[in-house]
Amino acid sequence: VDADSGRVLFSDKASEIAYPASITKLMTAFLVFDDIKSGRFSLKDLVVASPVKTQVDRPLCQPSAIGLKSGDSMTVDAMLKALMVKSANDCAIFLAEKCSGTMEKFVERMNAKARSLGMSSTKFYNPNGLPPFGGKGNFNSSTCIDLAKMAMALLKRHPEILKYTSLKYYDAQLPGGKVQRFVNHNNVMVKDALKIFNPDGTEAVDGLKTGYIDAGGSSVIVTGKRNGKRAIVIVLGSSSRSQRDSVARHRLSDALDAISF
Helix, strand or coil: CECCCCCCCCCCCCCCCECCHHHHHHHHHHHHHHHHHHCCCCCCCEEECCCCCCCCCCCCCCCCCCCCCCCCEEEHHHHHHHHHHHCCHHHHHHHHHHHHCCHHHHHHHHHHHHHHCCCCCCECCCCCCCCCHHHCCCCCEECHHHHHHHHHHHHHHCCCHHHHHCCCEEEEECCCCCEEEEECCCHHHHCHHHCCECCCCCECEEEEEEEEECCCEEEEEEEEEECCEEEEEEEEEECCHHHHHHHHHHHHHHHHHHHCC
């Protein structure tokens, strides 16, 4: 997709329902930035880890989590970095509670935002994209078409998202003074063999987010810029990370060639 005009450059089964998994976290970040812009809180404000649905000794937030205990805190800025780089499932819940009081109320906002963006085939049940806890419940679901609408709106309304999605790694300052480095899961941005370069030698890719669950396969929304033009590629339901990365890289390279002249 051409991010500025919305023109679809390439499409294959783009309206099929799939499970976006951690791509969900882009919608979570969207609402966090909405609340920051409205003045409800700032990037420097603290988010306190609550005991509600977030115990690290339960599989609700695993395998990708910071592992905060009840009462631990991090700034909104730090949690957004953990959300985008580590894909921290627990931070998605804590940010949801910061925004709306409860995860359930936040999910209502997620679905209202989806409707406002015209994402007619999307339904959210949690803020992180994990499968339903204990196998009982529903999966977050969407389509490439809907996620393109979300990504375009997010980039236009909150371009600061790229400050977070472009991080190749993040040295998290964890409670107790521990520092842990997390590497971004976006291999097209991180791995030398998959990077896309512009004619001037600069790297083109600066986000956005990967996702994976067993039931939904490997997915990604990846974006890049060349000669002032931005493209977005969405790949859902790949059978492996390597297939996802290969398809996303080639489609984004083709898209940048198509729009940058």
